[in-house]
Amino acid sequence: xxxxxxxxxxxxxxxxxxxxxxxxxxxxxxxxxxxxxxxxxxxxxxxxxxxxxxxxxxxxxxxxxxxxxxxxxxxxxxxxxxxxxxxxxxxxxxxxxxxxxxxxxxxxxxxxxxxxxxxxxxxxxxxxxxxxxxxxxxxxxxxxxxxxxxxxxxxxxxxxxxxxxxxxxxxxxxxxxxxxxxxxxxxxxxxxxxxxxxxxxxxxxxxxxxxxxxxxxxxxxxxxxxxxxxxxxxxxxxxxxxxxxxxxxxxxxxxxxxxxxxxxxxxxxxxxxxxxxxxxxxxxxxxxxxxxxxxxxxxxxxxxx
Numbered sequence: 001x002x003x004x005x006x007x008x009x010x011x012x013x014x015x016x017x018x019x020x021x022x023x024x025x026x027x028x029x030x031x032x033x034x035x036x037x038x039x040x041x042x043x044x045x046x047x048x049x050x051x052x053x054x055x056x057x058x059x060x061x062x063x064x065x066x067x068x069x070x071x072x073x074x075x076x077x078x079x080x081x082x083x084x085x086x087x088x089x090x091x092x093x094x095x096x097x098x099x100x101x102x103x104x105x106x107x108x109x110x111x112x113x114x115x116x117x118x119x120x121x122x123x124x125x126x127x128x129x130x131x132x133x134x135x136x137x138x139x140x141x142x143x144x145x146x147x148x149x150x151x152x153x154x155x156x157x158x159x160x161x162x163x164x165x166x167x168x169x170x171x172x173x174x175x176x177x178x179x180x181x182x183x184x185x186x187x188x189x190x191x192x193x194x195x196x197x198x199x200x201x202x203x204x205x206x207x208x209x210x211x212x213x214x215x216x217x218x219x220x221x222x223x224x225x226x227x228x229x230x231x232x233x234x235x236x237x238x239x240x241x242x243x244x245x246x247x248x249x250x251x252x253x254x255x256x257x258x259x260x261x262x263x264x265x266x267x268x269x270x271x272x273x274x275x276x277x278x279x280x281x282x283x284x285x286x287x288x289x290x291x292x293x294x295x296x297x298x299x300x301x302x303x304x305x
Contacts, residue, residue, distance in 0.1 A: 085109055090127060107140065118147045125165050157199075159190045177208060211242045225254070237268070243272055244275050252278050255286045
């Protein structure tokens with residue numbers, strides 16, 4: 001029966017106490033997603049049963065009805081099924097991924113045969129498989145799991161310029177400032193060092209630490225300046241990145257830009273007020289670095305005089 005306004009009647013979910021838990025209309029899948037938020041079990045672990053029959057995800061919820069919720073643990077490890085699941089994630093076989101997750105499959109299954117020991121989320125994020133990543137997040141995959149290099153899925157998505165995956169992971173609450181192992185870089189470091197402007201923008205707008213330092217003491221601005229990525233430098237400066245931050249050797253972004261002949265970046269840093277008299281631990285200024293450059297750019301030298 002429909003209400004007088006013609007809208008679908010909402011299913012009312014009532015707890016044992018008699019208190020209203022939630023109201024909704026739609027299909028079983030929508031209810032499972034809401035219950036996942038309430039209970040912490042993914043929709044793939046849930047079975048909704050009515051009169052001893054399991055309801056499919058696309059079954060409509062038409063009140064009044066009494067449902068029983070059954071929660072399943074993940075299947076025990078099975079090499080054949082685990083490999084099929086990982087292969088489906090790597091090869092963007094969305095329907096097969098969803099089918100295996102329904103078993104229910106542990107979304108944090110790792111590829112033990114791969115040297116980096118990645119999870120399914122690592123593999124899909126690295127490849128940029130947006131819908132597979134979405135399914136894995138629906139399955140409550142660990143967003144911050146690390147591989148043997150201590151890289152998260154967000155690291156790999158940023159490195160490979162998989163913007164939509166970066167967005168999904170950030171929206172799902174992935175740690176934006178997680179550092180990898182050997183070089184202690186965040187996703188923002190990698191995006192800046194690769195010149196991935198839109199990823200840098202997304203991460204900065206999401207609140208990533210603009211002045212986080214890697215193992216060498218470099219910030220994202222150091223990396224963008226060194227590589228000559230002008231628009232990334234502009235974005236970081238406009239976002240308030242520390243223009244005079246020094247690395248482990250005392251060098252600023254201006255030092256790196258000057259030492260690599262990045263004229264436009266040097267000009268932008270100076271216009272933003274960067275300190276051209278700042279010295280590194282050897283007492284060298286950006287001008288010294290520019291002059292010492294094997295491919296000395298006289299335009300850069302003139303700017304720093």
